[in-house]
Amino acid sequence: MDGSKTGGGCPFHHGGNTGNDKPVTKWWPNALNLDILHQKGVRTNPMDADFDYRDAVSKLDFDAVKADVTALMTDSQDWWPADWGHYGGLMVRLAWHSAGSYRLADGRGGGGAGNIRFAPLNSWPDNASLDKARRLLWPVKKKYGNALSWADLILLSGTIAYESMGLDTFGFGFGREDIWGPETDVYWGSEKEWLAPSENRYENLDDPSTLENPLAAVHMGLIYVNPEGVNGQPDPMKTAAQVRETFARMAMDDEETAALTCGGHTVGKAHGNGPGDNIGAEPEGASVHAQGLGWANPVQKGKASDAFTSGIEGAWTSDPTTFDMGFFDLLFGYEWELKKSPAGAWQWEPVDMPDDKKPRNASDASLPQNPIMTDADMAMKVDLAYNAICQRFMDDPAYFKDTFARAWFKLTHRDMGPKACYIGPDVPAEDLIWQDPIPAGSASFDVETAKSAIAASGLSNAEMIATAWDSARTFRQSDKRGGANGARVRLAPQKDWEGNEPARLAKVLNVLEPIAGEAGASVADVIVLAGNVGLEQAIGGGTTVPFTPGRGDATDAHTDADSFDVLEPFADGFRNWQKQAYAVSAEEMMLDRAQLLGLTAQEMTVLVGGLRVLDVNHGGSQHGVFTDNPGKLSTDFFANLTDMAYSWHPVNDGESYEIRDRKTGAVKWTATSADLVFGSNSILRAYAEVYAQDDNGDKFIRDFVKTWVKVMNADRFDL
Template sequence: MTDNTDTETTEMTGKCPFGGDRIGGATGAPPTLENWYPDRLRVEILHHNGQSANPLGANFDYAKAFSELDFDALKNDIKTFLTTSKEWWPSDYNNYGPQMVRMAWHAAGTYRIADGRGGAGTAMQRFAPISSWWDNGNTDKSRRLLQPIKQKYGAALSWGDLMVLTGNCALEIMGLPTYGFGGGRLDAWEADNATYWGPEVWDPETARDPSAMVNREKRWRGKPGDADYDLENPLAASNQALIYVDPEGPNGEGDPQLSANDIRITFTRMAMNDEETVALIAGGHAFGKSHGMTPADQIGMPPEIAPMEAMGLGWHNPRGTGNGADTMTNGIEGSWTPDPTAWDNDYLENLFKFEWTQKRSPAGALQWTPVDPDAPKTPDAHIAGQMNDLMMMTSDIALKVDPEYRKVCERFLEDFDLFTLAFSKAWYKLTHRDMGPTDRYLGPEVTVSDDLLWQDPLPPRSEQVIGDAQIADLKAAILATGISVSDLAYTAFSAAVTYRDSDKRGGADGARLALAPQKDWHINARCVPVIAALRGIKTEFSGDVSLADLIVLGGCVAVEKAAKDAGIDAPVPFTPGRVDAKQEATDEESFEWLKPVIDGFRNFVDPDYSSIAHGVAPEQMFLDKAHLMNLSAPEWVALTGGLRVLNLNHDGSRDGVFTDRVGVLSNDFFVNLVDVELEWKKYDENGLSFTLNDRATGNVRFTATRNDLVFGSNAQLRAIAEVYSSSDGHARFVTDFIAAWHKVMMLDRYDIKGHQPYQTV
């Protein structure tokens, strides 16, 4: 045998330890866990955007800093900037207003009601993938133009607030009376690696021409006009790299009615009704122009993969000056109105007054122009004295063709004041929909109104809340009802678990668990008798206590008793002050989106949902819910282990209840989960149900679902479960479970906790 060790060592000396065939690019696939194990459970997303990524530090108080800046001076600075054109990126019509409206709209327009993700709240437009979507072409220039203002006000002004406020200021200088502005958006500090944006496979070419990426059969089901025609949940855009719909119509084919179908579905997914949809489209297109002077295949790569010397700017345009008259965004060229920097009703008037015919832009995109040669012209954005034909997109003609949208348009045509108010309110909703309770809104221009149902309004909180003595009396009264620990805890958790940190909706405050639609959800049937008993306590109580507080207090009583029965005296924190929402102030349709399809915490899988068949296993949805609740991995593990031994299964089944002492806060779930003398066997062919068998006898000890076994099968979760299963793990588990329980009960209490970072670990 030849000894070649010295030869190999010599050959490797001075070489990069990461070979070209190992680091991706043209020479190979990247050595990532996702590449090797595409179906792995990415538990690490629970620790995404944590405090270690935040340069401002955990103790920075944004609300305080924002309140101390000179708001009027800030708005004056923004408005001065809007009418001061920069040579490196000149404004259209000597006014950056339309450009900044688009930036703010596209920052907010990613919001989707299905899971509350997206929106302007964390300024994710700065990061991939949103920063590099084709539909966000040149928004990087808009933010770079704003950088001097951001630097002037520093940490007291987040990018999220600056972008939305700039959009508001732009509307104001162009004549629209805005409905209000609430600050309080807290910036994220890293790219979003958790949100599912669609099934399409991305490649560099699609970053420059989304038509190459349209693959509707992956994202849509059925065909336009069919009863089952719909968009895959939780998506809201018609295809990858768009905010809403293809302006040229589905597949770029220029069919206005098919475009209207897509518009209705996508805007509904973004929480807008028909009137709000028309108001936003017609109002937004009253301003500015679209850009399509350069073919898409000539445009450079988006910011995320642009050359380093571009310093974060993408979509390099090599034609002419690369900007101004040569600018390229979505490929469509022209303006909708004769006065693109003034708030008026010309958009709707021209849309309905004239007939429109299709043509191609200089970039080759399909658009529409008036048939009548005497139709009004629009001034060129950069060439003095030049007048151009008006332009409409297929998505504009859709408003004229669709019968329901047409009715709304005709109302707005007859009443410009109505249109003005509708657009102002819709814009306010668009830019604030993801902010959650109005307790989070900051600044002197906040608008709160009972008719804004999307704000999930709550009645005013009483200045006096129940004290310690009253709490003790109420706890005794709750115990005296004889309601089981399991049922009390189940009801409290069911009220709180609706919370999602994405748009700060849901939670126990308001007691909407007792209102439609939540009271009628099958998963909440177990709560009905408990709520009835708690109403009785409320009626007999001599003081003033809300049903919402009683629901949460009942859960705290249950956990305290369960811990004591396990041999540990551990007080469970309770913070009163919740109020009860009114049914008429509850938007039933929008709350229906919070109804769970899969809830791993309560071991629920909708019987109509075949998760494996849909390609998403229950444990993936369970992880997604933990992420939406802003839980860390240890919190997720501890919380689930406690819920199982208390038996918070929605149907009271014994799946995952790995204990013979139900209702006692033991660590039995973890002890049995990792017991090497027990083995798990698949009970059904789909791998959704399992039995835990004694290795020696073969006897079945327990049954389980995927939402139970994942805490033993996933390496990261098992490592935590082993801590709680150890001989010294019980006390630690009880402490951690109570802390996680209290966190869940307080998730929506922004009246108490104020502004919190997007993700707190």
């Protein structure tokens, strides 16, 4: 794989998602932790079973909500006073830090589920006092209740903040549904201490591309880079390299990165007006009477200017409550020198700036105060590429404001998926390439005629099932990218991925594309329909696999090929394949894929068992095909796996296994660890035993078909 895009070495982190310090893995470190498949179970959700957030939010009084959030911006509260009487900077930071945890490699993180309400994010050092911002928003959340999620409100607050400070924003989409506990599938890093040295995350600290995959932040507990410099040592050129890599991992190019950095620091201020020794514990470490609030500040005493967050102190512009070109005026209009903040943090301050050009104290407008720049801000000046972009922005302020508005929209919507997921009156009409747009498809073609043509095409069941699976398996519930809709499996880069068996894929597409043309159907629909036809024939008995037409076909013009590189599978336990040997076990990689597909442990089990006996392994591998009737959907995988007439033996230094007849010693089947885990893991074995029972053959067929349809429709946000 290309380490320059997604980090050096293995594309998966061993134990990052599956080996957390849980009761089982604490005692047995090699045990497979299935918790990530259960995190969104209904038992954690307090809402009624028939509650539909998308329906509820579509009926929201959007104008009233926006008016209330706008009014909040200048309604300074004594218990947490606003800088200069305006909460704009605070709400921008809340939205930014909620959205900014997104990373492109696995689509996890981001603000799309309100995860910042829970540990560890709610207690990260970089998120200090954002608990106060959420409490300020509580009256709005309370007023609109179930029709307004925290996820939507948090990101809306940042957008409204910018509007209230003079920016014409690009738009806003509602539709983010809250989770009710932390996202345990997200790997934030292996460090056991906040802000541990960056060396823990890099193979080579001088080469930012070696940052451990899939991470984007340079320290545990930070959203982006260290504002004081690499490992807290100021050097804007080195910081520029880390900024470029970190923002690229968040799906931002150089222009978007510069716009976000400069526009983000056009408003608000950093807080570090005094030593942080007396600052209290973070929310998760605070006492019960703190009621979920952290970072108690005994010296603040109702003064905004005494707030403490990062330890850096000061505003970036002379007018921090107005979105203007002030950041550029100061950064490029003055020479800057290193100083220490009152809290002892490195920051850059201007040389010989007159008092009348300085920003005012956040609590006392009569007091001038030096503006500041972080090391990342200075990177915009010293890095040639960033400097050139900033020069363009300064030459055309309207262009800067539009570029920033678009980048802010992308930052706050990147993990929402396609535009079909957006709700509300402010959704932009323009289709953006990073939204993975798909033209509308036809739902009116004759499905039965198309099925007959597919059945008579000469394609094997295995070829059709494997192609449909490969098309759909790219879906990631983390950021709602990938999936069968759009049929991007026929476009670069997907058509050339090793995991998609390009020769077989091309053969199948050459047969299906003319059928789609004759039927007036999309190729995307016909690919899925062909998988269903193969499955129906493998089941027999007149079984019908449910199918809903309406998928569209994307084109190269709709596809940002480079951004799709991160969706390439390097392993697919469902088809018993991995590109090469990794330090991570095959079953861990399969578990990660199952979670991204939105599967439960039971659904993962039924799919693997069915796909094995359907004989659709990558390259025709026979590992795990525990049946004498390959190609027929049956419970044989589970029946034979749990049959004590056989014994299991590692071969090839444990790379594979042989299943032998206990009496004769003859090799009956071969397997990988992704097969045998369904007999070795106690939870997965419990599921396997259900399907191995003599009375559950019909149940298995029903469950497999239901789960198959779930995967095929995972990206049908129009349903």
